Amino acid sequence: LGELRFGAEKSQHKEKALKVIDELTSMIQVVVLDENVAAHYAEIRQALSSKGQIIGSNDLWLAAHARANNWIMVTNNEKEFSRVDGLKVENWV
Numbered sequence: 001l002g003e004l005r006f007g008a009e010k011s012q013h014k015e016k017a018l019k020v021i022d023e024l025t026s027m028i029q030v031v032v033l034d035e036n037v038a039a040h041y042a043e044i045r046q047a048l049s050s051k052g053q054i055i056g057s058n059d060l061w062l063a064a065h066a067r068a069n070n071w072i073m074v075t076n077n078e079k080e081f082s083r084v085d086g087l088k089v090e091n092w093v
Helices: 002-010 014-027 035-050 057-068
Strands: 072-074 088-090
Touching: 002 014, 035 057, 057 072
Parallel strands: 072 088
Antiparallel strands: none
C-alpha cells in the first residue's frame, strides 16, 4: 500500500491515482503490521545479516509479513525471497 501511495504521490494525476487506491483498498482486506510481523522481521534480518545475505528493506518487510501469516510469497524475484528460511515462495510468471 505504501508503494502504491508513493507512486500516486509522484504521479501527474495524483488525485485520480489516490482515488483508485482508495477504491482498491475498499475491496480488499488490508492487514496491519503487528508485533508478530515485527518479530519475524527481526529474525529474518538477523539470519540474513549473519550470512552476509541482505535483501532490500521493503522486500524484508514483505517477507516478514508473509512468513508471520503463513502466506505464500508470490514473486518473480525468487532468488531474493528464497533466502528467507520458512518462507513459502512461488513464481506465477
